[in-house]
Each structure stands twice: as structure tokens, then as C-alpha cells.
Amino acid sequence: MSDAPFLRHMALFWLKRPDSAEDRVRLIAGLETLRAIPQVRTLHIGVPATTEARDVVDHSWSVSESMTFDSFEDQAAYQPHPLHQAFIAACGDLWERVLVYDIVDAG
């Protein structure tokens, strides 16, 4: 296996209350708990950058997660993992929309 992660799993969350700093902090804290899932190789939690407004740039989301996995099997094991399910149970009321991109190397 090369050093490059096999699978990148990116999720974008749109909060029901996008102006609530409290809700954003709750969601970020919830996402942090996902680091403890053994199959999650890396996790980056982000927020929109204050880059220039251009037609092609979507700044409308609230919080992002970008995870890497070593295999499809690891990603499949992550979905039903108790910590992932606990996160959804604890934080699922916060967002009105989630959008996922699953990415593998083009090479």
C-alpha cells in the first residue's frame, strides 16, 4: 500500500441555524469523536474560507469533514460503527442537509 490514502470521504453539512455559533461548535465537537473509530485513518474538520465570492465557489455550507480510509471495507465498517451512530444520534438534529463525495485517486 502506498502512502496515499485509498479513499477520501468528504461530507459537507448545512446547519439548520447557520448563524448559531453554538450549533457549529456542537457539530465540530461531535465530528471530533469520530477520530476514535479505528478505521478512520485521518480526519480534517473545516469551515468555509473567506475567499473571493465567485460564481463557481460554494460558501453556503457550515462545516466539512474530510476522512481517509485504507479500503472500501474500512469505509463500510465505519458507517454502522457505534461511535458514528452515536454522533448521528447526538448531532443529527443540527443539520438540514449533508452532501458526501467519495473520492479515489485518479492515477
Added chain:
Amino acid sequence: MSDAPFLRHMALFWLKRPDSAEDRVRLIAGLETLRAIPQVRTLHIGVPATTEARDVVDHSWSVSESMTFDSFEDQAAYQPHPLHQAFIAACGDLWERVLVYDIVDAG
């Protein structure tokens, strides 16, 4: 500066001819030329993973690029860089839609 990249710049491309392997190869080759831009710290080029079809997962795009920059200034310098403009001139006819997410660390 920490080891974590300051700014992640993710672009998703939807090809006009999504079933054309030739067009996908052309776009990927064009994206590869962006590595030579000094401000581009890292570049990952991806394609959709064959993960489970779920309502929240968007598998409809063709090619992704994920870049990191050390500063907003570097990202701003990238936009008009001759190699970036040459890429757009050479490959801009290939895609019907591009969508960008600019991401900074939530911490």
C-alpha cells in the same frame, strides 16, 4: 506555521461528455500541469469512488482536484498564474460545470 495546510481548495468537474475516457484523461493531464505552480503546495486528483449509492452521496461528477495553499495570498496568486490560465484555455471546453469549496481548519 503548523504542518497542517492553511487552505484547502477543492474543485469538482462535470464533463460535457461524462462517458468519454479520452476527455477524462485530457482533463486529468491538464490538472497535472498545475503541480508546477509554485504556490500549489499539494495537489490530489481524484475520481468518484464506487461506494454504495446513498441519497447523500453525489457520484455524478467526473474528476476532482484538491489543492492546498499556505495562505490566501498564495491562492490569489494561483488564480491568474499563466499555467492556471493555460490549463483553462486548454481544457475549459471539456466541462459543463465546476464547483469549488474553499476550506480552512475549524480549530
